[in-house]
Amino acid sequence: MFDVLHPTSKKMLTVTEYKAHALALGYIDVDHAPPGRCPVCKRAMRLKAGGTKNDEHFYHPDSFFCPTKDPAARPYLGKMPTSYNPAAVASNRSWVAIHIEHIYSRVADIAPCLDLKEFIAMLRKAKQLNIYAYANYQPEHTPYVLVTLINFLRTTSYKKTRQLKFMFFYDAGISSYDDLWINKGFGSDLMRVSYKNSKTQRSTLIDVDISYAELTPKYTLSSKQKSWCLKEM
Numbered sequence: 001m002f003d004v005l006h007p008t009s010k011k012m013l014t015v016t017e018y019k020a021h022a023l024a025l026g027y028i029d030v031d032h033a034p035p036g037r038c039p040v041c042k043r044a045m046r047l048k049a050g051g052t053k054n055d056e057h058f059y060h061p062d063s064f065f066c067p068t069k070d071p072a073a074r075p076y077l078g079k080m081p082t083s084y085n086p087a088a089v090a091s092n093r094s095w096v097a098i099h100i101e102h103i104y105s106r107v108a109d110i111a112p113c114l115d116l117k118e119f120i121a122m123l124r125k126a127k128q129l130n131i132y133a134y135a136n137y138q139p140e141h142t143p144y145v146l147v148t149l150i151n152f153l154r155t156t157s158y159k160k161t162r163q164l165k166f167m168f169f170y171d172a173g174i175s176s177y178d179d180l181w182i183n184k185g186f187g188s189d190l191m192r193v194s195y196k197n198s199k200t201q202r203s204t205l206i207d208v209d210i211s212y213a214e215l216t217p218k219y220t221l222s223s224k225q226k227s228w229c230l231k232e233m
């Protein structure tokens with residue numbers, strides 16, 4: 001991984017920034033400085049030299065589970081809602097249908113090179129899992145649930161323009177989608193982590209802001225595309 005969470009704050013640091021931070025604290029040997037943290041599991045990460053000078057990266061100096069090491073093992077994946085309130089589900093679904101362009105635009109913003117077919121795949125998966133039935137579901141958070149439902153590959157991207165495969169992760173403490181809303185608001189960091197040959201590359205903290213729903217959608221869908229989305233959700 002080429003980025004790490006600051007040892008104590010919520011800031012992400014590159015290799016260069018982390019080294020500067022260690023130096024500013026007065027450490028000559030960067031290995032003795034307070035370690036950066038994995039943005040997903042929050043455990044310590046250390047620097048390791050790569051094959052070339054630009055390949056220096058952070059790694060987990062332990063063999064414990066971290067979702068970034070084994071993306072298929074994310075505990076919340078594929079979990080069905082545990083309770084069901086038909087009125088709430090209907091109201092959530094109708095909010096999503098009305099704001100489908102807003103949701104598409106927000107997803108396109110945080111998932112570069114998005115193809116409409118990928119968006120459709122997310123909507124289908126959401127329907128299959130009935131995400132709209134999760135306890136205390138806030139429909140404004142839909143983009144931040146949708147992106148965790150599929151893997152973003154080069155082959156499925158818009159005109160195959162995506163360079164690196166990426167995935168979205170919640171905090172390792174999240175074991176089901178319901179956990180996200182326990183304290184109202186979105187109670188987890190959402191990270192986008194990119195991969196090259198199954199090695200982690202960049203990680204980016206995603207802003208889970210809901211003001212997108214108040215703005216004019218950045219991207220528009222044709223009426224045909226819109227009805228396709230609504231049919232699949």
Ligand SMILES: [Zn+2]
Nearest residue numbers: 038040041066
């Ligand atoms: Zn980790």
